Each structure stands twice: as C-alpha cells, then as structure tokens.
Amino acid sequence: MAGASYTVTTRTRASQIAALVAAILLIVAIALPTFASRSLIQDMFFILTMLTLAQFWNLLAGYGGLVSVGQQAFVGFGAYMLFGSAILWGVDPVAGLLLAGVFALVLAVPTAFFAFRLQGPYFAIGTWVVAEVVRLSVAQWKAVGGGTGTSLPRDARDLMWGVQWIERTLDLRASAARDVLAYWLALALAVATIGGIYWFLRTKRGLALAALRDNVQAARSVGVDSDRMRWIVFLVAAFGTGIAGGLIFLQNGRISPDSAFSVIDWTAFVIFIVVIGGIGTIEGPIIGVLVFFALQTLLADFGSWYLMVLGGLGIAVMLFAPGGLWGLVSDKTGLRLFPIQRRLERRGDGSPDEIE
C-alpha cells in the first residue's frame, strides 16, 4: 500500500461527450440568426439572460450560502447606468454594458458591508431592502425619466456598435438587427458566465466555496477564509448580474423603475429556476430555465394561474426533491456534465474498483 502513487482527475466520460455536444450546440447557437425567426431569437435571448441571472444567483445562494432576494438591485442599477451613460454622456450601449457591471460592483460594496452583518433570513430581507432603497432613489433621477422611466435615445439604439454591420450582412431591418446583436451578446455572456463559474469551482478557492456550502464551522477550522470567499462571490455575482441587467434593458429599449427593480422578474423567477433545476450545481439552472420557459409558454393564457402553478411546483420540488430535477437525474445515473469532483486514482494500472 505505502508508496503507491496516485493521480487526480476530474474528467468523466460523460463530461467529454457533454463538451463535444456543447461545442456543437454553441456553433448552432452562433449561427442561429442566419436561419431562425425573430421570435425564436427573442425567446432565446430571454432564456440566455435568465440563465445568466440564475447561474449568478446559484453561485451566491447555492455555493456561497448567501440567499439574496435583492439581486434586482444590481439588474436595475446596471440597466439604469447603461441608460444614464447613453443619455448623459453618449456612451455606446454596448460599451455601457461594461459600465453596468462596474456600477453594480460599486453598489455591491456598501451593500455587502451592510448585509454581511445580517444572518440567514435577515440577510435576505436586508438585500431586498437595499434593492427597494435603490429603486426609490433611481425614481428621483429626472434625467432618466424619474418614476415613469425613459427610452434609449434613437441614435444610441440605431448606431450601436455592430447593428449596422448586422443589418447589412444578414439583410435585416434595424429593429431585428438589434435583437440579433442582443442575442449574440446574451449568448457570449451566458457562455462566459458558465465557463467562468466552472473554472472557478475547479480552483482551490472553488473547493473552499463548496466546503463552506457544506459546513461553515468546519471550513473555518481547516483554514478557509470564509469572509473573503463571501466577498468574492457577492462582488462577482453583482458584476455579472449588472451586465445581464444592462443587456436585458438594452434589448428592451425602454426602462422604468418598476420593471428594472422587479423582485418577481429578477429574483423570484430566478430562484424558481435554480430551485427547480437543482441548487448548488451548474447543470441545475440550465435544466431549470428550460422548464421555466416551457411552463411560461404553456401557461401563458392562464393569467395568474400561471404564478400559482409555478409556486406549487417550486414547493413540491423543495419538499420531495430538494436536489431539484438535475439532482434526481444525477443521483440515479451518477451523471455530471460539468464535473468538478477531484477523483483519486492509482497511477498505472487502471484498478478503479479499489477506490470507490
């Protein structure tokens, strides 16, 4: 036994197949605007942006244990900063996306100072309070329409980076070209988000985050800097959520405090997606957003029944399948599409049955 050498691997056969399938899907997704209808592009935009928000909320709550119900603060603030910089300073909205992220990050610093003093449900309520405060403050900002909101200036919309090129290349009208641009940006953001989170979880810090998720006290006693991890996760999530918010309203073209800071749209639905798909996994939000979109499409004609069905389903999943739909699948099959588990294997002979 002693002196045996080991290697550590994270790859599984399923993950290699998944990587191949993901690469093909990505190519199809990039090419989609050349053959798909405008409504499909808009649906895909919705799915991709919700997926991005869900991945960041999952990083916060599923890994960092930070159950925020105030992420709409960063969606709304990011979006408003994109509109504000376009209206006041003439910043191109595509560049404004980066500003949206940076401003959301800046907002996250005082928010964290305040909210990190609160534990559990108090943290959740605290973040919501911050979001409401930001909403009410932004509603006082006359340059972006105060309480009624405003639209993106025509010039900013039509002369946005890339729009004219798309108009010419794909032979589209300006409004359709804007949708295509927004879709491509959403695709890039979703891929970067998933890729970035996957990369992070495979680092030493990612391992510490998973340890904190499982047991805070034990993690601290083996040297994990829990405060630092919480800061990293909160700031990263705010940055990404701010960019996603900017993008959602860039595509929309119109903004108001009520829509930009909607707790239902940007937090409740996002929590639903993560919980139903499987919290604490990268695969979960992907499954969750597809289920959410399917339900929304199927139940579109049933008005408020739709929300009741969503709520009922969310509760049922929490009670009977706390690991979410992906949890059911991976428990049954052992399948992992984004493997982060470090597996110890004996070097040389492939005697995998020795180590379970």
Next chain:
Amino acid sequence: MSAILSLHDVSKSFGALTVTDSVTFDVPEGQALGIIGPNGAGKSTLFNLITGNLAADAGRIEYLGRDVTRTPPMQRCLSGIGRSFQIPQPFDRLTVFENLLVAATHGRGLPERAVEEDCAAILERTELIAAANRPAGTLSLLQRKRLELARAMATRPKLLLLDEIAGGLTEGECVALVDTIRAIHREGVTIIWIEHVIHALTRVVERLLVLDFGKVIGIGEPDAIMASKEVREIYLGIEI
C-alpha cells in the same frame, strides 16, 4: 521543553453560566494531554477557545510564545492548530479525498498539486483510501471519525485537538483508531484529547487534566489522577 500552548486565567460565560472558569495550564511541546470531566464540564468549550471558534471573555491564550487570544480560527489553523469535532462535521457533498484537499490547501496555504500525494498518504494511514472518492455524507460512523482525524492531519498540525474521537465506536474500532493516534503522536505532534473512553485515552496520553464546572480540579500523571479521591468522587460520581 518549552510550552507549545499556555492558558492563563481563561474564562468564558454564556449569560449567567460560567463554562470556563479561570483555566490555567501549559502543554509542553510533544506531549499528549488528556482532558476528562463529566458532561457539561466545559471541555468542548475549552477546545473552541483554543481554536478561536469562541472568543474568551477574559484571560490569555499563548501559542508558540505568541498571544493568540484574539486571533481568528483561520489564522490559528494556518499556524498549526488542527482539530476534530465531537460530532463529525464532514463536507457532505465533497468526496473524502476533497475533504482532505480543502484542509491541506487552505490550512497550509499550498496549491492542490503540492498536497495531493500527502492527502493520499494520510488516507492510507487512516484506512480511508478505499473510500477516497465517496461523498463524505455517505460514510459510516467509524469512517466519519477517521475522516475527522484525517482532515485535521491534512493541515499538518503542530498541535492536534481531538474531541471525543473514540466515542460511539466498538472496542475493535477503538483499538485501531488509538493505534493510529499513537503513531501520529510518536512523530512529534502535540495532542490534546478530550475523551470519555478512559482506557483509550490512557494508552496515549502522558498527562491528564480533569475539568468540572469549568474549573481545573486536577492535572498530572494519569495514574495519580485516576487514583485521587476528588476525581473519583466528582468525575466518576462514586462515594468512597
């Protein structure tokens, strides 16, 4: 031998209840000290004060000659204080191997590559190697106890605190675990061990400390301590 750890008049209260009452003692480097006392005597609280999971109300804790009374747990771990928990607290969704990786990388400030072989070696030694890739949440009690020990070892502690690690084990399981702990101690690791299973404890420790109602009521050679009338009355509840 110089003291690796010294406590000077350390006190801690929860409301009106004093759980650690002016506790003073030294642990010389390389020694194994056992701590016994009835339930609620404040043994685990004492550990939490030493690791920094709780803050002392009064008194001073010195580790390696430095005052660490206000040092957070993470830094105490980095400077070489490792611990096991009375109720095993594994990272359930991580594998056994990953449980050790977290401790080794963060407890020692090293990259993963540098500690992988060491973690595997500790798993061999604590007889967990066959379960290395299982989620820690699926382990049996004995395996969880072993994992507590293994994870504390992965931080390569100078001072190892064991909290009732033999509790709840069968006789055979207990003997094997004690052998592992003795081997670790022989390599020069200082150990403080809280245990109700006295015969397991006395096979390893050179000194015993008795705690009752938060007070040190005796410290010295295990045989002398176990023979003293005071200890027998208070700890064993036997009128002689």
